[in-house]
Amino acid sequence: MSIEVNNINKSFEGKKSDKLSVLEDINLHVDDGELVCLLGPSGCGKTTLLRLIAGLDQPTSGEIIENGEFVKKPSGDRAVIFQQYSLFPWLTVLQNVTFGLEMTNKDNKSENIAAAERYLTSVGLIDFKDSYPHELSGGMKQRVAIIRSLLNHSPILLMDEPFSALDMQNRHKLQEQLIGVWKRFENTIVFVTHDVDEAVYLADKIVIMDKNPGRIAEIIEVDIERPRKRESHDFINLQESIVDKLDMEE
Numbered sequence: 001m002s003i004e005v006n007n008i009n010k011s012f013e014g015k016k017s018d019k020l021s022v023l024e025d026i027n028l029h030v031d032d033g034e035l036v037c038l039l040g041p042s043g044c045g046k047t048t049l050l051r052l053i054a055g056l057d058q059p060t061s062g063e064i065i066e067n068g069e070f071v072k073k074p075s076g077d078r079a080v081i082f083q084q085y086s087l088f089p090w091l092t093v094l095q096n097v098t099f100g101l102e103m104t105n106k107d108n109k110s111e112n113i114a115a116a117e118r119y120l121t122s123v124g125l126i127d128f129k130d131s132y133p134h135e136l137s138g139g140m141k142q143r144v145a146i147i148r149s150l151l152n153h154s155p156i157l158l159m160d161e162p163f164s165a166l167d168m169q170n171r172h173k174l175q176e177q178l179i180g181v182w183k184r185f186e187n188t189i190v191f192v193t194h195d196v197d198e199a200v201y202l203a204d205k206i207v208i209m210d211k212n213p214g215r216i217a218e219i220i221e222v223d224i225e226r227p228r229k230r231e232s233h234d235f236i237n238l239q240e241s242i243v244d245k246l247d248m249e250e
Contacts, residue, residue: 003030008062021213037203045214046192079154087133094129100152
């Protein structure tokens with residue numbers, strides 16, 4: 001599914017009735033099946049833009065179109081994955097992970113369990129599949145919630161720094177899992193991050209944003225062959241180039 005962001009402006013009421021402009025003149029096209037990263041410093045409006053695309057908030061002016069339809073409210077076609085997650089405390093890890101699959105693919109219980117166990121194995125949680133959330137650490141709960149989200153297979157995934165609180169090893173594993181899901185199911189993904197390495201590893205297209213108010217500073221097409229190797233010259237060169245651009249913007 002494609003996404004069109006046309007002439008979006010977003011402001012909020014500030015103190016003394018002054019309006020605070022958060023986003024100004026945002027124009028962006030996300031192709032069907034494209035993985036786009038929104039990259040920029042805190043306060044540049046990345047999360048606000050994601051919420052507008054999700055239909056959770058409405059722009060002050062402009063329009064957002066998904067597959068030819070105006071976005072006015074949330075939709076089951078758009079799964080939103082925020083930094084903070086909640087698990088069902090009365091369900092085990094395995095039951096939490098398969099919850100969405102049981103709703104959409106209920107006739108294939110064994111297939112659902114097998115898929116969930118593969119993902120849990122990949123992030124080191126298979127030994128905890130029969131545990132309950134209160135028995136897990138915060139980081140483990142987060143990994144469970146992310147796996148659950150990845151397995152739901154909504155056509156559009158809107159992700160707000162979902163891996164930021166994880167250690168590097170698990171962050172890299174989940175980035176690989178996300179790429180695997182994306183390739184298999186051809187989701188359209190908009191992914192918010194402040195991590196340049198993450199953006200270069202994941203994205204087809206990186207949207208660099210600056211702030212006060214939030215604007216698109218530059219859009220970079222990432223033409224690096226997949227699977228991407230962080231130690232490659234192309235990867236390192238692009239990463240350094242983006243860091244320089246962000247320094248200039250700040």
